[in-house]
Amino acid sequence: xxxxxxxxLQLNFVELVEEIEDLNAVFEALKDSKLREDLLHHIKxxxxxxxxxxxxxxxxxxxxxxxxxxxDEGYEDKLVALVQDCFENYREYREAAIWIFKNMQNExxxxxxxxxxxxxxxxxxxxxxxTFREIENHRDTTENRKINKQVQTILFKDGVLDTFIDxxxxxxxxxxxxxxxxxxxxxxxxxxxxxxxVLDKYPDFKFFGAEEKTVITRGLIVTMAKYQEKQKLLxxxxxxxxxxxxxxxxxxxxxxxxxxxxxxxxxxxxxxxxNSTVAKLKDEIERAQLFDPSSVNxxxxxxxxxxxxxxxxxxxxxxxxxxxxxxxxxxxxxxSYLSPFGGSILNKKVGERFVFxxxxxxxxxxxxxISLASI
Numbered sequence: 129x130x131x132x133x134x135x136x137l138q139l140n141f142v143e144l145v146e147e148i149e150d151l152n153a154v155f156e157a158l159k160d161s162k163l164r165e166d167l168l169h170h171i172k173x174x175x176x177x178x179x180x181x182x183x184x185x186x187x188x189x190x191x192x193x194x195x196x197x198x199x200d201e202g203y204e205d206k207l208v209a210l211v212q213d214c215f216e217n218y219r220e221y222r223e224a225a226i227w228i229f230k231n232m233q234n235e236x237x238x239x240x241x242x243x244x245x246x247x248x249x250x251x252x253x254x255x256x257x258x259t260f261r262e263i264e265n266h267r268d269t270t271e272n273r274k275i276n277k278q279v280q281t282i283l284f285k286d287g288v289l290d291t292f293i294d295x296x297x298x299x300x301x302x303x304x305x306x307x308x309x310x311x312x313x314x315x316x317x318x319x320x321x322x323x324x325x326v327l328d329k330y331p332d333f334k335f336f337g338a339e340e341k342t343v344i345t346r347g348l349i350v351t352m353a354k355y356q357e358k359q360k361l362l363x364x365x366x367x368x369x370x371x372x373x374x375x376x377x378x379x380x381x382x383x384x385x386x387x388x389x390x391x392x393x394x395x396x397x398x399x400x401x402x403n404s405t406v407a408k409l410k411d412e413i414e415r416a417q418l419f420d421p422s423s424v425n426x427x428x429x430x431x432x433x434x435x436x437x438x439x440x441x442x443x444x445x446x447x448x449x450x451x452x453x454x455x456x457x458x459x460x461x462x463x464s465y466l467s468p469f470g471g472s473i474l475n476k477k478v479g480e481r482f483v484f485x486x487x488x489x490x491x492x493x494x495x496x497x498i499s500l501a502s503i
Contacts, residue, residue, distance in 0.1 A: 141174045151181065152188045168193060179203045183210050187224040192231070199237065207237035215243055215251050222255045226278050246300055249292060252279050253307045260313040284318050293325050298333060301326055305335065316418040320352060327422050348415045349431050349465070351503050354454040355416055362409045365402060373399050412454075419452075419503075426498050429476045431465050436497040437473075440481075441490075448473070449501045 139147065148154055158164045168191065172178040182194045183206050198207050211232065214224040229248055232238040259276040263269055283289045289308075293301055305326060309319055326333050350358075373395060380392035424432045429450060437446045449462045450473065456464040463470045472484045476495045484491050 141170055145171065145175060152185060155185055155189050164189070164191065165193060168197070172197060179206055182206075186210060187214060187221040190224060190227045195232070195235075199235070204237050204240070207235070208240045211238055211241040211243070215241075215247070218251050218255055219258055222258070222275055225251055225255065226275065226282070229282070245292065246296075246304065249283075249289070249304060250307060252283060253304070253311065255279050256283070256314070257307075257311045260311060264313065280314075280318075284321075289322060290325050293322075293329055298330055301330070301333070302335075309335075316416065317352060317355065320418045320420065323420060323422075348412060348417065348454075349419050349452050350416045350454050351419050351451065353503070354452070355413070355418055358409060358413055358416075358454065362406065362413065365406055365409070370402055370406070373402055421500075421503060424500055426500065427477060429473050429495065429498055432501050432503060434499045434501050435473055435476075435495060436499075438494045438496050440492040440494060445496070446493075450474070451501070451503075 145151065155164065155167065158167065168182070168185075171181055175181060179198060179201070182198055185191070186194045195207065198204075198210075211228055214221040214228055218225045228238065229252065256276060256279045259272040259279070262272040263276065289304070292304070296304070305322065308314065308322060323335070326335075376395040377392065377399065380389055380395050383389055383391060419431055421432060424430065426433065429435045431450055431452065434447060434449050437448070438444075439446055447461060448470075449460075450465050450470055451462055453464040453466055456462060456467070465471065465474055469484060469486075472482060473493075473495075476482060478495050478498055481492065481494050484493065
C-alpha cells in the first residue's frame with residue numbers, strides 16, 4: 129500500500145498501474161533515470177504481463193534495459209515484432225527506428241526481423257523527408273529538428289550512404305539516390321557529394337531524370353564553390369554584422385534625441401541594407417541548383433562549357449566560358465547563361481550560326497568548338 133496517497137486510497141502497485149490511463153505519458157514524465165528503472169523493475173516484478181507493457185513503453189522510453197530484459201528472459205519474438213513495428217510505423221516511432229538502427233544491428237532479434245539494409249536506409253530517408261515537412265509546417269519543430277539532425281548525421285556524416293553505395297548495384301543505387309534527391313529541403317551540397325560518390329563508383333551511371341535538357345526553366349544554376357561562398361557570406365552577415373549593427377543601434381539610442389542623432393540614422397540605414405542583403409541572399413540560395421560537372425553535354429553549348437566562336441562580322445575568334453550570374457566575370461570572358469549574349473549562345477551546336485544584336489548592331493557568329501570548362 130501507499131500511505132502517502134491518503135488514508136482513503138489504498139492501492140497496491142498492480143492496482144496503481146491499472147489506474148493509470150497513459151503509462152507511456154507517465155514514464156516520459158519521469159526525468160530521473162533511476163525512477164524510470166525502478167518503475168520498470170517493479171512492473172517486471174509485480175505484473176505478469178510485463179513483456180507486453182515493456183514492448184508498449186519502448187518506442188517512447190528508448191530504454192536499453194527494456195531490450196535487455198526481453199532478450200534475457202527469452203522474449204525474442206516480441207523483440208522481433210517490436211523492431212518490425214517501429215520500422216513499419218516510422219512516422220509515429222521515428223526516434224525508436226533510429227535508436228534500433230544505431231544500437232541493434234548485431235542483435236539476433238534485429239537480424240530475425242528480416243529488414244534488408246536497403247529497407248533500413250529507405251526508412252531513414254523517409255524519416256528525413258517527413259521531419260523536414262513537419263518543420264516546414266511548424267509542428268513539433270524542436271523535436272523534429274533534433275530527429276532530422278540525427279538522421280543526417282547517420283546518413284552523411286557517419287558515411288553510411290557512402291559505404292552502402294560502394295557495395296550496392298546500380299539498380300539499388302538508383303532507388304536510394306532518387307529518394308534522397310526527392311527530399312526537397314535537404315542541403316543541395318549533400319546531394320551533390322552523394323552524386324559524385326556514385327559517379328566515382330560507376331562513372332557511366334545514368335541518373336533518373338537526368339536526360340538532356342535543352343531549356344533551363346527554373347532555379348539558378350551555380351557551382352559548388354560559389355554556393356558555399358554565398359552560404360558563408362550569409363552566415364557572416366547573420367552572425368557577425370547583424371548583431372554588431374544591433375549594438376550600434378542600441379548605443380545610438382542611448383545618446384537620446386533621435387531627431388539629430390547621426391549615429392542612429394547611420395545605424396538604421398545600415399540595418400536596412402543588411403536586411404535587404406540577407407533577404408536577397410536567402411532567396412538566391414533557396415533557388416540555387418548545384419551544377420553537376422558530370423552532366424555536361426559537349427554536343428551543345430551549356431552551363432560549364434567553353435565555347436569558341438568565329439565572329440564573321442570582323443573576322444576574329446572569341447572564346448567564352450558559360451557559367452551563372454554568381455560566377456560571371458565579363459573582363460575574363462566568363463559570361464552568365466542568363467545574360468542576353470549567354471542566352472543567345474545557349475544550346476547551339478558546333479557549326480551552327482547565329483546573330484546577336486548589340487547596340488543596334490547585328491553581329492554574326494559561328495560556333496567553332498565546345499569544350500569542358502575548368503571549374
